[in-house]
Amino acid sequence: QVQLVESGGGLVQTGDSLRLSCSASGLSFSRYAMGWFRQPPGKEREMVAAISWGGGTTKYYSESVKGRFTISRDNANSTMSLQMNNLKPEDTAKYYCSAHRYPMGAMSSAPRKADFASWGQGTQVTVSS
Numbered sequence: 001q002v003q004l005v006e007s008g009g010g011l012v013q014t015g016d017s018l019r020l021s022c023s024a025s026g027l028s029f030s031r032y033a034m035g036w037f038r039q040p041p042g043k044e045r046e047m048v049a050a051i052s053w054g055g056g057t058t059k060y061y062s063e064s065v066k067g068r069f070t071i072s073r074d075n076a077n078s079t080m081s082l083q084m085n086n087l088k089p090e091d092t093a094k095y096y097c098s099a100h101r102y103p104m105g106a107m108s109s110a111p112r113k114a115d116f117a118s119w120g121q122g123t124q125v126t127v128s129s
Contacts, residue, residue: 002026002118004097009123020082022097030075033100033107035116036082038093050111087127094122
């Protein structure tokens with residue numbers, strides 16, 4: 001059974017940084033593309049960033065975080081991270097880690113939520129102005 005556990009959220013001020021981590025078990029981690037999603041209060045869950053399986057050479061970022069967030073993976077430890085810099089109040093949301101629906105699934109240039117199947121419980125990020 002796939003288990004994804006997020007950590008690293010918290011309450012920060014505008015301009016601060018946070019690093020989220022996702023620890024994965026129950027899957028051959030290196031064979032799965034991974035993604036970070038977020039769900040602001042009262043809104044739908046949206047994709048933030050994604051990284052291809054294997055070496056993670058292909059990365060995707062939503063326009064709202066491009067240049068501020070960096071996604072990475074450590075296959076040896078089955079972990080994924082999201083470095084978030086220059087945080088803004090609009091980044092306030094619950095952040096979720098997710099694994100692609102299929103092992104070695106190709107990550108499109110515009111990954112969709114439907115491409116991902118396994119989810120963690122989320123970690124809250126709150127950015128005060």
